[in-house]
Amino acid sequence: MAEHTYTQFSTDLELVRSSFLRMGGVVETMINTAALALADGDLALLEKVRTHEKEVNQMEVEIDEHISHVLARHQPAAIDLRMLLAVSKMLTDMERCGDEAGKVASVTRRIYEGGSREMPLIELHHMASDVLDMLRQTLDAFARLDAVQAAEVVRRDKAVDREWKAALRHLITYMIEDPRTISRAIDMIFIARAIERIGDHAKNMAERVIYLVHGADVRHKGVKTAEREARGEPDEDELKIKSILSGQRPVQDDGSSEEEVASDSK
Template sequence: MPITEKHLSKSFDNDLNEVVELFMQMGRMAAEQVMIATRALIAADETTAKQVIADDSLINQLEIKIDEQIILLVAKRQPTANDLRLVMALSKGIVDFERVGDEAEKIARMACQLIEDGASPKGYSEVQHLSNQVRLMLLNALEAFARMDTQQAFSVLQSDTAVDEEYQSATRSLMTYIMEDNRHVSKVINILWVLRALERVGDHARNIAELVIFCASGKDVRHTDFLRVEQIVQQTTDAGLGRQHSK
């Protein structure tokens, strides 16, 4: 299913496609910031960590630019139905991407703190693994958005459950370590903050996936149980296949 459909007005198509392209660019940039911040933390690379902190402003500027273009698009074109849902999703999605950038900045700041205080004795393997998972969630959510693929979006929702479980397991393990050996409390707590930031990145990826389902089905699936979401996704998929066969 294409993310946008052809309209009688070619200029409308161009305006809408430009906003979508910027949206995808912002999402990829946010995902990359998370990856770079995590690498800086594990490698104790202060220069790279500080660059992540500085580059957060680029994501913020892109959010403002997309916001402005969305406002102009709504004012000029007054989109309705599917187009309006897409524009609403784009407007909400950039807020999630901006917050992913903020989480990447937090990770970079924790990296700088750990470089200054000395490395934590535990938690780096958990950080690396969780970072890989949430980055993949973000990229999959972006791909689902680009294709308006509700099945892939649902897979992202399922991945978020696994991320939450891993985050809780890692947190319990590190808290147990602190109770058994309190010599490195502040360092381990910094790692706990990093894990929390990564878990929040997963939540934002889930939000993007929910927007895909909203765009494709017209159903708001926030705070909806998995079984009901799966039913909505299947109904949307079946309806899409039905339209293809009728052509």
């Protein structure tokens, strides 16, 4: 009976994991399709984004319900519990990635249906490619339970933020130089902002992967902390405090104590 229960739990857990990865794959397709439509002006692609958006919304509800079922039925602990809690939080970020891709598609339609065929001299496609790669990397880190790879995504978000700020500056300059382009440039700002937010959500999910693997909450703690926790390295300040509380002398990198170093320097 116990073996049957464990087998059922493993099956339920794998269903949550695989369903989330499948949802991530659909969102990847949405982002890529929206970016292609922006580049080519192919409005037929935009309908595919809308269809996928409904699919993603439905998947979010179904996976969330299944997580609630697994928690109530099996009362998991340790990494299994972290898996369910992490996916529950990541679902929201993944669904919002889909929402942002939908915004890119909607604004793209408005641009092209309004007869605006000339885009501002700003390259958003590289930015879109970056956030799409961040999402793929996050999903791969989740599938492999690779916290170090997840930390790379956290760092990459800084580069996307810089791209967003550069795009905003260029578009503002574009509007100042030619006021007739204000409407079109504002639409492009909306698109750039949506792309940047996809990067933010990918970063949030990457932080959850680090939590899943190591049980460390690295939200709002910076890139260096995320990378250190991902490698499983202890915090140096915490080590010093524990050393002091235990009555031991803090040890330097070369193995000598702080007191020995001070004595040698005299």
